[in-house]
Amino acid sequence: MTRLSRNQRGPRYTESVPQHTAPSITLPPDPVIEAYKKDIDRTLLRETLKLTPAQRLQRLQDFVQDVAILRGAARRKA
Amino acid sequence: MTSFEQLLRSLAEARVDFIVVGGIAGGLHGAARATYDLDVVYARDTQNLARLVGALGPLDPYLRGAPPGLPFRWDTDTLVRGLNFTLTTSAGDIDLLGEVTGGGPYEHLLPHTIEVEAFGITCRSVTLPKLIALKRAAGRPRDLDAIAELEVLLEEQRRP
Numbered sequence: 624m625t626r627l628s629r630n631q632r633g634p635r636y637t638e639s640v641p642q643h644t645a646p647s648i649t650l651p652p653d654p655v656i657e658a659y660k661k662d663i664d665r666t667l668l669r670e671t672l673k674l675t676p677a678q679r680l681q682r683l684q685d686f687v688q689d690v691a692i693l694r695g696a697a698r699r700k701a
Numbered sequence: 702m703t704s705f706e707q708l709l710r711s712l713a714e715a716r717v718d719f720i721v722v723g724g725i726a727g728g729l730h731g732a733a734r735a736t737y738d739l740d741v742v743y744a745r746d747t748q749n750l751a752r753l754v755g756a757l758g759p760l761d762p763y764l765r766g767a768p769p770g771l772p773f774r775w776d777t778d779t780l781v782r783g784l785n786f787t788l789t790t791s792a793g794d795i796d797l798l799g800e801v802t803g804g805g806p807y808e809h810l811l812p813h814t815i816e817v818e819a820f821g822i823t824c825r826s827v828t829l830p831k832l833i834a835l836k837r838a839a840g841r842p843r844d845l846d847a848i849a850e851l852e853v854l855l856e857e858q859r860r861p
Binding site: 646647657662668674683 | 735
């Protein structure tokens with residue numbers, strides 16, 4: 624994805640929000656969630672982590688669009 | 702089909718104060734899970750409600766799942782009387798949350814956000830640890846798999 628220069632970028636939604644460091648959050652391990660973690664495909668996540676947030680969102684948008692096209696095709700076929 | 706770009710652009714151009722949460726926030730952080738709507742926590746001050754009405758008005762918002770013909774007025778009075786709205790619009794589905802379980806209103810959530818850019822728009826998303834905390838607080842069984850994915854994502858991000 625092409626990175627936009629500062630003056631090509633769209634509007635900032637607010638000018639009033641200060642930049643800050645987020646407070647830390649403690650997440651104690653949950654045995655149920657730990658059990659679910661075993662089935663998570665880490666290789667898939669490592670691939671998405673190589674993308675920028677913009678690329679990740681574009682990928683989600685493309686996926687939703689593809690699903691809509693497939694659903695439309697399935698409806699026409701039925 | 703939901704156009705995340707159009708929804709985010711509409712909010713951004715109207716300078717609505719909002720925070721992206723839910724599946725799209727997860728996607729921005731790297732989750733591979735699909736999502737079909739946009740969830741945002743919005744500020745409840747009068748000026749922001751007016752901006753929100755202006756932002757989504759042209760997209761003909763209507764209560765998602767409500768029977769056709771049910772009277773629904775998209776104005777600040779409606780927003781003042783309600784809190785969380787699940788809407789369908791011409792740009793797709795959007796959930797407007799005045800408060801979120803485990804996170805409270807916009808102002809409480811604000812310290813737990815980061816600025817992100819997508820589609821040439823700068824907006825605010827909840828941080829990954831806070832997103833996990835919100836999903837844990839919601840306590841929905843259907844979220845267990847998503848929480849596990851987000852926690853693995855956090856581990857991967859923190860890997861040296």
